Amino acid sequence: MKLKKLTALAMTTAMCAATVFGCGSSEDGSKETTTGSGASEENPIKAEIKVWSPQEDQTSGWIQQECENFSKAHPEWDITFTYEVCGEGDAKTNVVADVEAAGDVYFFANDQLTTLLNAEAIAKFGGTVVDDIKATNSETLVNSVTIDGNIYGIPFTANTWFLYYDKSVYSEDDVKSLDTMLEKGVVAFPVTNTWYTASLYAAAGATFSGAAGNDESAGTELGDKAAKVTDYIIDLYANANFRDLEAPDAIKGFADGTVAACMGGTWNYEDVKAALGDNIGIAQLPAINIDGTDCVLKSFAGSKCIGVNPRTEYPEIATALAKYLAGKDAQQSHYEMRNIIPCNTELLEVDVIKSDALVKAQGDTIANTSIVQPLDSKFNDNYWDAAGAIIAEIKAGTCTKDNSAEKTQAFEDACNGNN
Numbered sequence: 001m002k003l004k005k006l007t008a009l010a011m012t013t014a015m016c017a018a019t020v021f022g023c024g025s026s027e028d029g030s031k032e033t034t035t036g037s038g039a040s041e042e043n044p045i046k047a048e049i050k051v052w053s054p055q056e057d058q059t060s061g062w063i064q065q066e067c068e069n070f071s072k073a074h075p076e077w078d079i080t081f082t083y084e085v086c087g088e089g090d091a092k093t094n095v096v097a098d099v100e101a102a103g104d105v106y107f108f109a110n111d112q113l114t115t116l117l118n119a120e121a122i123a124k125f126g127g128t129v130v131d132d133i134k135a136t137n138s139e140t141l142v143n144s145v146t147i148d149g150n151i152y153g154i155p156f157t158a159n160t161w162f163l164y165y166d167k168s169v170y171s172e173d174d175v176k177s178l179d180t181m182l183e184k185g186v187v188a189f190p191v192t193n194t195w196y197t198a199s200l201y202a203a204a205g206a207t208f209s210g211a212a213g214n215d216e217s218a219g220t221e222l223g224d225k226a227a228k229v230t231d232y233i234i235d236l237y238a239n240a241n242f243r244d245l246e247a248p249d250a251i252k253g254f255a256d257g258t259v260a261a262c263m264g265g266t267w268n269y270e271d272v273k274a275a276l277g278d279n280i281g282i283a284q285l286p287a288i289n290i291d292g293t294d295c296v297l298k299s300f301a302g303s304k305c306i307g308v309n310p311r312t313e314y315p316e317i318a319t320a321l322a323k324y325l326a327g328k329d330a331q332q333s334h335y336e337m338r339n340i341i342p343c344n345t346e347l348l349e350v351d352v353i354k355s356d357a358l359v360k361a362q363g364d365t366i367a368n369t370s371i372v373q374p375l376d377s378k379f380n381d382n383y384w385d386a387a388g389a390i391i392a393e394i395k396a397g398t399c400t401k402d403n404s405a406e407k408t409q410a411f412e413d414a415c416n417g418n419n
Contacts, residue, residue: 040076041075041076044075044076044077044078045076045077045078045314045317046078046079046080047077047078047079047080047313047314047317048079048080048082049067049079049080049081049082049104049105049314049317049318049321050081050082050083050084050102050103050104050105051063051067051081051082051083051084051103051104051105051106051321052084052085052086052091052094052095052102052103052105052106052107053083053085053086053106053107054085054086054087054088054107055085055087056338057107057338058083058085060337060338061337062333062334062337062338063083063325064081064083065333066324066325066330066333067079067081067321067325069324069329069330070320070321070324070325073324074317074320077317079317084103086103086106086107087107088107088108088109088304089109089112091106091107091108091109091112091116091307092108092112092115092116095108095116095119095121095122095309096115096116096119096121099119099120099121099309099310099311100311102121102309103309104308104309104312104313104314104317104318104321105306105307105308105309105312105318105321105322105325106306106307106309107304107305107306107307108122108153108304108305108306108307109159109302109303109304109305110144110145110153110155110159110302110303110304110305110373110375111302111373111375113145113147113152113153113375114147114375114376114377114380116152116307117147117152120310121309121310122152122153122307122308122309122310123152123307123308123309123310123312123315123319124150124151124152125151125152125154125308125319129154129319129323130151132323133145133151133154133155136328136344136345136346137155137343137344137345138343138345138366138367140158140301140366140367140370140372141155141158141303141343141366142155143212143213143214143372144301144302144303144305144372144373144375145303145305146214147214147375147376152307153303153305153306153307154305154306154307154322154323154325154326155303155304155305155326155343156303156304156305156306156325156326156330156331156334156340156342156343157266157303157304157331157334157340157341157342157343158301158302158303158304158341158343158362158363158366159265159301159302159303159304160265160299160300160301160302160362160365160366160370161195161196161263161264161265161299161365162263162264162265162282162283162284162285162299162361162362162364162365162369163175163261163262163263163281163282163283163284163285163286163361164247164254164261164262164263164264164268164272164276164280164281164282165181165260165261165262165281165282165283166185166254166260166261166276166279166280166281167276167278167279167280167281168279169184169185169260169261170184170185170260170261170281172281172283175261175281175283175286176286176287177286177287177288177289177294178286178287178288178297179288179289181260181261181286182239182241182242183241184260185241185259185260185261186241186242186243186253186258186259186260186261187241187242187243187259187260187261187262188243188244188245188246188247188249188250188253188259188261188262188263189236189242189243189244189245189262189263190244190245190246190247190263191233191236191237191244191391192244192388192391192395193246194383194384194387194388194391195300196263196299197387197388197391198298198300198383198387199285199297199298199299199300200229200232200233200288200297201222201223201226201229202297202298202371203229203287203288203290203295203296203297203298204223204225204226204228204229204290204295205223205224205225205295206220206221206222206223206226206229207220207221207223207371208220208371208373208374208379208383208415209374209376209378209379212372213371213372213373213374213375214372214374214375214376216374216376216377216378216379219378219415219416220379220382220383220412220415220416221412222408222411222412222415225290225291225295226408226411226412227404227405227408227409228290228291229290229408230390230394230399230404230407230408230411231401231404232288232289232290233391233394234394234399234400234401234404237394237395243259244395245259245262247262247263247264247265247268247271247272248268248271250262250263250264251264251268251271251272251275252275254272254275254276255275266339266340266341266358266362269282269339269358270339280357282357282358282360282361283361283364284361284364284365284368284369285297285298285299285365285369285370296368296369297369298369298370298371299365299369299370299371300370300371300372300373301365301366301370301371301372301373302372302373303343305326306322306325306326307322308322327344328342328344328346328347331343331344331347332347332350332353335347335353339358341356341358341359341362342359348363378416378417379415381417382414382415382416382417383415385414386411386414386415386419387411387415389411389414390407390408390410390411393407
């Protein structure tokens with residue numbers, strides 16, 4: 001299924017729905033919201049803004065606090081906020097179900113962007129908003145919200161996974177190599193989960209939708225060493241110190257000493273900390289040895305973002321609010337109140353944040369051991385099932401070292417829709 005693109009006319013109609021707001025032209029000729037509505041503190045515009053955000057942001061009071069701060073910073077707008085619960089992972093379902101009734105501003109995970117775009121349920125940013133996004137985020141995160149050169153979300157945190165380990169079992173040198181770790185203790189690695197599977201092939205040079213993860217025409221290229229990676233996975237399942245476990249189950253092993261390391265994300269931190277206490281270790285991904293060469297695992301990286309509903313009655317206010325909620329000050333309070341790791345590049349250099357081991361591990365992973373998770377339809381329509389199929393064959397014993405080259409080629413063909 002080819003990506004359905006929003007036309008300039010559709011975006012102009014959506015973004016200029018409220019005639020009290022002007023629309024200016026961006027460099028590419030598309031329309032965007034601009035300031036200059038004529039509102040003032042003496043003559044404020046009354047607006048009702050609906051915000052869709054995760055439950056945790058509402059029960060903690062973070063979203064209410066930041067919206068109030070935004071309102072104080074803009075006396076030219078008399079805003080009444082309403083808050084409804086919609087987690088980042090539910091946006092593509094809930095927003096698309098009824099775009100008209102959805103939040104003016106909503107939180108979403110970047111891997112849902114294609115679905116939102118196909119449904120004409122997300123607005124394109126332009127002008128100074130885009131300039132600010134590019135100036136305050138890493139290239140990886142900018143790419144995570146970019147389709148066909150256009151930006152549709154403002155990142156407020158990265159979304160990837162890394163390594164948790166027991167420091168009483170492993171040294172900092174040990175965790176640079178998965179093979180060394182497997183010699184010293186039990187490692188939980190959910191290879192069956194295809195979000196994690198790709199890291200093994202990417203380590204040996206596989207690319208998904210091109211080197212930057214944004215070229216649908218490039219498809220999936222597993223590379224010359226791909227069959228050797230398949231052989232490595234076969235050996236993993238034969239290793240007595242390997243466990244194909246998701247983080248929640250692996251963490252139970254931390255508590256009773258049956259697991260010494262696992263793969264997980266920031267969302268697992270509190271549970272890992274509770275299980276390991278002072279022995280908690282966190283690091284970027286280790287290397288694996290493929291055909292005599294150490295190859296660093298590469299996790300899929302994305303972002304959690306804030307988007308604007310193109311059918312909002314108040315595009316100027318909604319755009320400004322989205323930018324504020326994903327801005328430096330809001331990210332700092334998000335970190336302080338909910339331990340949501342910031343992605344603002346300036347904020348990441350603040351000593352108290354920079355010294356946080358969790359922040360460092362995620363930052364190192366994004367910078368050194370990750371690739372952008374593709375957003376295009378070709379990848380999403382094919383990769384997940386194809387990766388699941390080859391892992392299922394390895395586990396069933398129908399993919400062996402005798403036929404791994406053939407099975408790996410079939411995997412690549414399936415990723416490209418050639419089956």
